[in-house]
């Protein structure tokens with residue numbers, strides 16, 4: 001039997017709820033009259049997306065994109081490709097990308113340039129967590145949630161080997 005990895009709580013349900021509410025308030029101020037297209041990055045952002053849009057009481061659309069980084073375990077290789085593409089046209093839309101976490105920045109930077117080529121009216125980024133100490137490429141987060149330490153995190157959509165996405169809190173996974 002494999003030993004269970006140890007988890008230490010980093011962000012409680014209440015902290016997540018408060019931060020998602022603050023982000024939703026800012027997004028509402030900026031997008032209320034824009035009928036935006038929110039694009040969630042699968043799989044990690046699904047829970048954040050669901051909680052965020054429940055707090056947005058104006059017309060919007062959502063779509064999801066899935067990217068793969070060819071990486072294994074905890075390291076992203078930096079070679080990114082789209083493995084599940086969008087179903088809604090981005091051209092002339094006010095697009096808000098919804099990310100779980102910006103770590104090296106490689107995935108997000110790839111996605112933003114991929115989307116820019118599709119000529120959106122505007123393109124901004126909302127990320128629940130930001131791990132700036134790991135950045136390899138600069139990424140501007142227009143709507144940042146938490147700044148987190150250089151630790152591997154799980155829960156609230158984030159996985160380790162596809163596990164722990166269902167946890168309602170965010171935990172540090174001990175090595």
Ligand code: IMP
Pocket residue numbers: 041044076099100101102103104105106107108151152153154158159160
């Ligand atoms: P990047 O290194 O910024 O390209 O991050 C790529 C993706 O790796 C993120 O969107 C997450 O899905 C995943 N990721 C980065 N850091 C963590 C973490 O601490 N736990 C779980 N997934 C992570």
Ligand code: MG
Pocket residue numbers: 041042043044045099100101
């Ligand atoms: Mg992700």
